[in-house]
Amino acid sequence: MNTHAEYETGNSGQEILADPFISIAIHRMASDIVNQSASVQPGEKVLLWFDPPGTPLVEELMNRCLAKGAFVSYFRRDLEADAQLIPKLTETEIAEYFDQQKRLIADSDVVLIVRGPANPEALKDVPEEKLRIYNEQYTRAHRPRITGETRWTLFYWPLPYEAEKEGMEYGEYFRLVLEACNQPWKEIKAAQKKLVDKLNGGKTLELIANPDDPDPERRTHVTMSIEGMTFANSTIDLNFPGSEVFSAPVKDSVNGQIFAPGEYLSGSKLMKDIILRIENGRIVEAHAAGNDEALQEILNSGEGARYFGEVALGTNPGLRRRLFNTLLNEKVGGSFHMAIGHCYEFDTYSGEPVSLNNGNTEDLTPVHWDLTVLMHPQYGGGRVVLDGENISENGQFLDPELSVLNPDLS
Numbered sequence: 001m002n003t004h005a006e007y008e009t010g011n012s013g014q015e016i017l018a019d020p021f022i023s024i025a026i027h028r029m030a031s032d033i034v035n036q037s038a039s040v041q042p043g044e045k046v047l048l049w050f051d052p053p054g055t056p057l058v059e060e061l062m063n064r065c066l067a068k069g070a071f072v073s074y075f076r077r078d079l080e081a082d083a084q085l086i087p088k089l090t091e092t093e094i095a096e097y098f099d100q101q102k103r104l105i106a107d108s109d110v111v112l113i114v115r116g117p118a119n120p121e122a123l124k125d126v127p128e129e130k131l132r133i134y135n136e137q138y139t140r141a142h143r144p145r146i147t148g149e150t151r152w153t154l155f156y157w158p159l160p161y162e163a164e165k166e167g168m169e170y171g172e173y174f175r176l177v178l179e180a181c182n183q184p185w186k187e188i189k190a191a192q193k194k195l196v197d198k199l200n201g202g203k204t205l206e207l208i209a210n211p212d213d214p215d216p217e218r219r220t221h222v223t224m225s226i227e228g229m230t231f232a233n234s235t236i237d238l239n240f241p242g243s244e245v246f247s248a249p250v251k252d253s254v255n256g257q258i259f260a261p262g263e264y265l266s267g268s269k270l271m272k273d274i275i276l277r278i279e280n281g282r283i284v285e286a287h288a289a290g291n292d293e294a295l296q297e298i299l300n301s302g303e304g305a306r307y308f309g310e311v312a313l314g315t316n317p318g319l320r321r322r323l324f325n326t327l328l329n330e331k332v333g334g335s336f337h338m339a340i341g342h343c344y345e346f347d348t349y350s351g352e353p354v355s356l357n358n359g360n361t362e363d364l365t366p367v368h369w370d371l372t373v374l375m376h377p378q379y380g381g382g383r384v385v386l387d388g389e390n391i392s393e394n395g396q397f398l399d400p401e402l403s404v405l406n407p408d409l410s
Contacts, residue, residue: 019174021178022171022175022178025181025182026057026060027060029057029060029155029178029240030063030064031064032236032240033061033153033236033240034061034064034068034112035064036185036236037153037237037240038110038152038153040065040068040110041070041109042069045070045071045073045107045110046070046072046073046110046111046112047072047073047074047075047105048062048072048074048112049077049101049105050074050075050076050113051077051115051116051157052118053116054114054115054155054157057114058074061112073104073108075100075101077117079118079120079122080117080119080122082122085097086123086134087126087130089130094130094137095133095137098137098140098141101138101141101142106144108150109151110153111145111150111151111153112153112155113152113153113154113155114155114157115154115155115156115157116156116157116158117159118161119161120268121265121268121270123267124268124269126268128297131268132301135366139362147345148348153236153237154238154239154240156325156327156328158170158174162325165263166323177241179318180241180318180319180328181240181318183241183316183317184404185235185236185242185243188242188243188316188404189235189243191402191404192233192245192405195245195397196230196232196245198386199226199231199245199247199386200231202226203225203226203227204223204224204387205223205226205311205384205385206223206384206385206386207221207373207382207385208220208382208385209373209379209380209381209382210259210379211380211382212381213380217259217275218261219257219259220256220258220259220373221256222254222255222256222257223253223255224249224250224308224311225253226247226249226250228355229247229249230247230353230356231245231246231354232245232246232247232349232350232352232354232356233245233349234246234349239331241316241318241331242331243315243316243331244312244313244316244331245312245315246312247310247355247356248310248311248344248356248357249281249311249358250281251281251307251358252280252281253280254280254308254338255279255281256278257275257276257277258274258276258278258338258371258373259273259276260273260274260276260372260373261273261379262324263290263324264371265324266369269291269294270290270291271290271291271294272288272289272290272291273289273290274286274289274295274371275288276340281307282307283307283340298341298367298369299340301365302341302364302366303365304342304360304361304365304367305340305341305364305365305367306340307341307364308338308358308360309339309340309360310337310343310368311336312336312338312370313335313336313384314330314331314334314335314336315333316332316333317333317407317408319331319332319333319407320333320376320409322372322374322379326370326372329372332372332407333395333406333407334374334375334396334407335372335374335375336372336375336384337370337371337372338370339368339369339370339371340367340368341360341366341367341368341369342364342365342367342368343356343357343360343368344356345357345361345362374395375392375394376394376409377394377395378409381393382394394409395407395409396409
């Protein structure tokens with residue numbers, strides 16, 4: 001089934017490839033994704049799902065999959081075209097619009113995703129009800145990979161939009177992302193195994209950030225039970241680049257305050273400086289300094305949207321600053337993130353048994369939205385406390401055996 005659909009490279013892709021360092025790095029990345037992350041095998045059916053800006057990587061992935069004897073098909077998303085079309089469709093027609101994606105994903109052994117629409121805010125003016133249906137149908141189409149029935153790996157193609165958010169030249173930003181991809185994954189995975197073992201032996205997790213800010217609303221201090229839950233050791237199996245260790249809090253045990261500074265994007269809606277107050281697991285008060293209406297819409301999108309489905313520690317030492325891109329930001333070494341909304345329901349990860357289901361399941365809300373907080377000194381510092389013991393201070397794990405996870409903050 002070698003279905004070679006038409007796709008376009010675009011000027012941004014050609015300009016990036018003109019840099020020999022970036023071109024070589026893309027070759028290496030494609031090899032790592034196909035051979036390590038997804039472990040593509042001869043005869044397997046591979047779906048390349050992508051946004052147009054990521055076409056240079058898609059071409060490399062295609063070549064490596066075909067060289068391994070895999071069968072390749074494509075799905076090219078056009079988010080701006082969706083933004084024009086979806087408001088004109090009925091609920092039934094929106095469901096039918098996703099039929100091709102559903103068939104392709106259901107028929108695939110592996111899905112390789114290169115996400116990165118030229119305009120991530122393209123859907124912001126789609127009527128709320130139509131956008132809700134659109135997002136629900138997307139989730140249904142991708143369910144085989146979400147539930148673990150189909151293997152998948154996701155890479156976020158760096159965008160000029162994101163570079164502008166970071167105040168960086170595009171080439172400089174692209175190199176930053178590539179540095180995060182070029183890490184000693186075997187050593188990181190081994191160190192994370194030790195961290196996972198330690199966390200799995202604990203009962204209470206306490207996360208503290210920016211504790212000395214003169215404005216108490218800009219501080220983070222949240223506690224939760226993790227008793228009975230276990231952490232997954234994640235490097236580059238699903239997200240490229242990795243890495244993190246993640247689990248879920250006991251649903252009704254979270255208490256305190258989280259302040260997530262900076263801009264956040266969810267469903268094409270941009271928000272800024274988010275504060276959450278939590279009592280017995282439930283978000284009882286929430287505000288965003290920018291676009292508070294969008295935040296309230298998220299929290300009102302089902303019974304489970306005011307609870308948390310994930311808690312995680314970011315461990316990529318190549319990421320040393322806060323980033324706008326959600327996938328990268330949650331991986332920053334010396335950070336933590338918590339996901340508003342549903343938990344993960346799979347019971348194995350990378351062949352290891354895990355306990356991640358805290359009861360806040362997807363039927364309670366379609367939302368799973370990560371908010372990341374850094375604990376580096378430049379962001380006000382912080383601590384990770386397990387059963388009363390500091391295991392990380394100011395973005396650095398204290399156990400020397402975990403030093404490979406520590407970003408260089410000098």
